Amino acid sequence: MTPIITRFAPSPTGNLHIGSARTALINFILSKQNTSSKFYIRIEDTDKERSKKEFIDNILEGLNWLGINWDKEIQVQSQRIKRHQEIAYKLLENKCAYKCICSEDKLKQKRELIKKNKQLSKKICTDCKDNIKVQELSKDFVIRIKIPDEGEINIEDKIQGKIKIMNKELDEFIILRRDNTPTYMLSVVVDDNDLGVNYIIRGDDHLNNAFRQYYIYKYLNWFVPKYAHIPLIHGEDGSKLSKRHGAVNVLDFKKNGYLSEAIINNLILLGWSPGNENELINIDEIIKKFNINNLSKSSSIFSYKKLNFFNNHYLRNEKNISKFIQYCKINQKLNKFFNINEEKIKIIFQVYKKDLNNLSEILNFVDPYFNVNFKYDQNEKFSEEFNILINEFFKILLKIENWNRDNIQQNISNFLKAKNIKFPIIGKPLRFLLTNNYNGPSISDIFNILGKKDSIDRLNQYIEKV
Numbered sequence: 213m214t215p216i217i218t219r220f221a222p223s224p225t226g227n228l229h230i231g232s233a234r235t236a237l238i239n240f241i242l243s244k245q246n247t248s249s250k251f252y253i254r255i256e257d258t259d260k261e262r263s264k265k266e267f268i269d270n271i272l273e274g275l276n277w278l279g280i281n282w283d284k285e286i287q288v289q290s291q292r293i294k295r296h297q298e299i300a301y302k303l304l305e306n307k308c309a310y311k312c313i314c315s316e317d318k319l320k321q322k323r324e325l326i327k328k329n330k331q332l333s334k335k336i337c338t339d340c341k342d343n344i345k346v347q348e349l350s351k352d353f354v355i356r357i358k359i360p361d362e363g364e365i366n367i368e369d370k371i372q373g374k375i376k377i378m379n380k381e382l383d384e385f386i387i388l389r390r391d392n393t394p395t396y397m398l399s400v401v402v403d404d405n406d407l408g409v410n411y412i413i414r415g416d417d418h419l420n421n422a423f424r425q426y427y428i429y430k431y432l433n434w435f436v437p438k439y440a441h442i443p444l445i446h447g448e449d450g451s452k453l454s455k456r457h458g459a460v461n462v463l464d465f466k467k468n469g470y471l472s473e474a475i476i477n478n479l480i481l482l483g484w485s486p487g488n489e490n491e492l493i494n495i496d497e498i499i500k501k502f503n504i505n506n507l508s509k510s511s512s513i514f515s516y517k518k519l520n521f522f523n524n525h526y527l528r529n530e531k532n533i534s535k536f537i538q539y540c541k542i543n544q545k546l547n548k549f550f551n552i553n554e555e556k557i558k559i560i561f562q563v564y565k566k567d568l569n570n571l572s573e574i575l576n577f578v579d580p581y582f583n584v585n586f587k588y589d590q591n592e593k594f595s596e597e598f599n600i601l602i603n604e605f606f607k608i609l610l611k612i613e614n615w616n617r618d619n620i621q622q623n624i625s626n627f628l629k630a631k632n633i634k635f636p637i638i639g640k641p642l643r644f645l646l647t648n649n650y651n652g653p654s655i656s657d658i659f660n661i662l663g664k665k666d667s668i669d670r671l672n673q674y675i676e677k678v
């Protein structure tokens with residue numbers, strides 16, 4: 213198997229979108245299937261206005277968090293402008309490009325004409341190429357690539373299949389602007405070539421660009437990489453996945469308490485399946501089994517519900533208590549509770565984890581357990597039977613020396629048996645007195661979370677009154 217040299221080339225004009233993370237993931241996986249393969253990162257920051265350092269940081273932190281590691285140094289597009297200019301002039305010298313001085317007005321008119329008459333060639337400048345005076349200018353021109361009007365080009369895309377396009381459909385796009393800055397179309401090819409990239413995997417919104425970029429490779433006699441243009445992911449309503457559907461910034465998932473393995477599992481199943489019933493799959497298994505040839509050509513739906521299912525599965529895993537501890541460190545409120553009583557917050561997590569979609573949901577439950585001024589709601593009234601039983605049960609509780617869940621549970625069972633009563637008679641009111649809520653985990657779990665002293669104090673508030 214030939215080593216794959218691949219890359220992820222984000223423009224730092226926004227945070228790392230979950231859809232882009234999927235593109236990065238697929239590149240990463242392919243590079244891990246062969247020890248000589250490489251996966252590079254290039255920051256495409258030539259749009260000075262919109263590119264921001266905070267977005268670069270966000271993108272790299274998001275990738276790191278997901279475990280998508282890259283090789284060698286990061287290539288930064290803006291640092292390579294000289295090289296892009298050098299290539300633009302080389303193309304000009306080789307007569308594969310030409311100088312153009314068409315005014316914006318003239319180009320606009322031509323564009324409108326092309327729009328009206330779909331049969332026309334897309335070449336918007338027809339005068340400059342053969343105008344010797346223009347070609348001899350030393351400034352105030354743009355450089356356009358030359359593309360023949362006749363013939364067609366074929367690209368074999370791993371996902372989209374064979375695609376043919378007529379040359380007259382392609383515009384002679386600008387490779388160097390009037391201010392001497394290179395365009396994306398040129399920079400991307402030069403940078404990929406210099407990195408040795410032989411496989412480009414990116415969103416299918418770039419499919420049209422592949423045909424344009426093909427000419428740059430061809431004119432320079434450079435190796436044309438293989439392509440896989442992957443379909444974008446959509447929300448459940450079928451539209452492009454965006455904030456309207458929920459979180460899309462990878463680091464927001466982290467902030468909300470999603471585990472990276474759940475995100476990876478969910479992302480890789482979009483348009484691909486490991487081929488067995490069990491959809492739970494970790495990154496090592498994915499690397500073993502993933503085959504890009506089986507990736508669906510149609511767009512996939514990102515389901516937050518399914519992500520919750522995976523996340524719940526992974527956060528219940530005993531090994532992942534460390535992930536909860538890490539999460540406490542990045543969540544201000546949990547961190548406060550963690551520092552007050554680490555053991556207590558860990559027990560709360562163990563008790564509630566089966567019901568959590570994400571770690572932040574634990575915040576819905578912690579408060580009553582850490583409330584040092586806890587008062588039960590005195591408007592609530594309980595049966596006479598309970599009032600008698602609670603006194604007896606309270607004495608039993610006081611005697612428990614080894615305060616743990618199993619022991620407490622045993623004492624409750626013995627008490628119910630001895631009194632020949634059903635659990636709800638004492639269970640429901642007890643839960644209320646301890647947490648101000650009739651619903652929640654088992655009483656023994658609640659006693660265990662609170663510890664003996666707090667449990668006794670809370671029940672005492674009631675007993676003293678009956």
Ligand code: GLU
Nearest residue numbers: 221222223256400414418
């Ligand atoms: N910088 C482009 C983007 O963020 C990707 C270019 C490419 O992958 O060729 O959409």
